[in-house]
Amino acid sequence: MRHLVVGAAGHAQEVAWSLAAQRGGAADFLFFDDRVAPGRLASGLGCVVGPLDAIAAHARPGDRLVLGIGLPVLKARVVARLARLGLRWETVVHPAAIIGPNSEIAEGSYVAAGACVTVNVRAGRFATINMHCQAAHDAVIEPFATLHPGARLAGGATIGEGAELGTNAVVLPGVTIGAWAVLGAGAVAIRTLEGERTYVGVPARPLSVRQRAAAGGAR
Numbered sequence: 243m244r245h246l247v248v249g250a251a252g253h254a255q256e257v258a259w260s261l262a263a264q265r266g267g268a269a270d271f272l273f274f275d276d277r278v279a280p281g282r283l284a285s286g287l288g289c290v291v292g293p294l295d296a297i298a299a300h301a302r303p304g305d306r307l308v309l310g311i312g313l314p315v316l317k318a319r320v321v322a323r324l325a326r327l328g329l330r331w332e333t334v335v336h337p338a339a340i341i342g343p344n345s346e347i348a349e350g351s352y353v354a355a356g357a358c359v360t361v362n363v364r365a366g367r368f369a370t371i372n373m374h375c376q377a378a379h380d381a382v383i384e385p386f387a388t389l390h391p392g393a394r395l396a397g398g399a400t401i402g403e404g405a406e407l408g409t410n411a412v413v414l415p416g417v418t419i420g421a422w423a424v425l426g427a428g429a430v431a432i433r434t435l436e437g438e439r440t441y442v443g444v445p446a447r448p449l450s451v452r453q454r455a456a457a458g459g460a461r
């Protein structure tokens with residue numbers, strides 16, 4: 243089966259490598275990226291064929307799409323853009339990830355090497371659970387949410403649609419992170435945080451308007 247990988251940067255290559263491992267090493271990848279020049283990838287995983295608009299011309303019935311993008315907003319945009327192709331999205335789980343009983347990983351999601359998803363966890367479509375993340379019992383990860391490497395969800399935590407957890411961020415038991423919120427690297431969410439804002443620190447607090455202005459604008 244051929245796989246059309248959306249994205250060709252480092253993260254996309256990690257996803258493709260994980261899929262090859264999941265399939266016992268046999269995989270046929272074509273990469274597409276608006277910013278990476280066509281040609282063979284140094285990782286040896288395949289070739290960049292062209293920009294995302296070139297996917298339609300190369301797609302054949304039975305091909306699967308692979309989401310090689312980690313940022314939630316971009317994931318949502320790209321999935322909407324490619325919906326008209328009617329191709330299925332691959333669900334990628336590296337064989338060195340641990341998935342416990344009654345845990346569900348929905349279509350189009352990615353679970354990386356070293357991640358640990360325990361029991362009764364729900365991960366919605368196009369969720370990203372990167373290297374060495376933990377999702378403990380009864381955690382919910384809504385569609386398009388991304389956990390960057392090392393992020394940890396305690397039992398019963400809920401990550402809203404399109405929310406992004408920076409590397410090594412922590413969400414305490416039962417805490418909800420609102421939709422499209424960003425929790426900065428190393429932040430610890432000790433109580434529920436509303437959506438569409440950026441939070442940093444321990445305990446996590448909103449990035450102030452002053453800090454946002456000084457940083458050159460709002461996300």
Ligand SMILES: CC(C)(COP(=O)(O)OP(=O)(O)OC[C@H]1O[C@@H](n2cnc3c(N)ncnc32)[C@H](O)[C@@H]1OP(=O)(O)O)[C@@H](O)C(=O)NCCC(=O)NCCS
Pocket residue numbers: 390391407408409424425426427428429440441442443449453454456457461
């Ligand atoms: C929180 C985050 C999104 C903010 O990014 P930004 O909007 O570009 O903000 P800036 O980097 O300009 O920083 C703005 C302020 O927040 C502070 N800040 C930024 N990230 C922080 C963090 N993780 N923890 C504590 N403070 C942080 C900065 O020190 C700065 O404070 P100052 O104005 O007092 O100097 C980003 O820093 C972050 O942590 N992203 C996570 C990315 C990640 O983990 N990627 C993994 C890829 S594998």
